[in-house]
Amino acid sequence: MAMNYSAEIADVMQQLSRLHKEIGERKKTGERNWDLENKLRELERREDELEAQAAKAFADRNGWRVSRRFMLETLIKGRVRDGWKLENASIWQRDLFDHPEFFRENQRPYRAVAIVGQPYSHVKIETARERARELGLDLYVPPKVNASWHYPNHTRFFCITRPGTAVQFLPEQQEVPR
Numbered sequence: 377m378a379m380n381y382s383a384e385i386a387d388v389m390q391q392l393s394r395l396h397k398e399i400g401e402r403k404k405t406g407e408r409n410w411d412l413e414n415k416l417r418e419l420e421r422r423e424d425e426l427e428a429q430a431a432k433a434f435a436d437r438n439g440w441r442v443s444r445r446f447m448l449e450t451l452i453k454g455r456v457r458d459g460w461k462l463e464n465a466s467i468w469q470r471d472l473f474d475h476p477e478f479f480r481e482n483q484r485p486y487r488a489v490a491i492v493g494q495p496y497s498h499v500k501i502e503t504a505r506e507r508a509r510e511l512g513l514d515l516y517v518p519p520k521v522n523a524s525w526h527y528p529n530h531t532r533f534f535c536i537t538r539p540g541t542a543v544q545f546l547p548e549q550q551e552v553p554r
Contacts, residue, residue, distance in 0.1 A: 380548040381430035382528040388423045389527070395419065430525040430546070431477045431492075437544050440489055443478040451488040452512055454538050472504050472534065475526035489541060493534040494526040501532070508536050518549035 395416050402409055431442045450457065475494035480486040495504075501517055508515035516535040523546070524533040535543050 378547045382523040382548050385426045386528040392419050427525045435479055439482050440479040441482050443480040446488050454487050456485045456487055490537045494524045494531040496531050504534055514539050516543040518545040519552045520549050523549040
């Protein structure tokens with residue numbers, strides 16, 4: 377059975393929240409527990425590992441490779457090299473690309489193929505689709521839109537691609553919400 381990354385990450389985040397609270401309560405009394413702080417760092421590493429594994433699984437499913445950051449124009453133009461800076465994007469573009477993951481083709485020349493944005497739930501799907509269209513890009517949203525890797529159930533999963541790019545979501549993202 378495939379790993380449900382969203383559920384695993386959400387579970388780790390709940391553990392982290394409880395641990396932060398416990399450490400905070402102990403610090404109020406002047407007590408410092410190194411075992412709890414080590415457990416906290418271990419859980420933070422686990423969360424990072426799960427996010428990286430989810431990105432790799434998504435890339436593998438689509439025949440892509442995970443990439444380091446590239447600029448928006450690189451995706452728009454289907455380039456290999458960077459051009460325009462994502463940091464220069466307007467506010468709505470930063471919302472669209474919040475907590476981004478970057479993907480390239482799996483074959484040379486490794487052109488930019490997709491950016492996954494994980495904005496918070498205030499970003500509407502219709503607005504995101506319109507903004508992507510204005511950029512000349514396509515927006516794909518899984519049936520379970522909140523099955524994201526950054527703060528699952530509180531952020532959305534938007535995959536923005538060059539036109540005509542097929543996208544396959546992870547099994548957990550394909551579950552139709554009840």
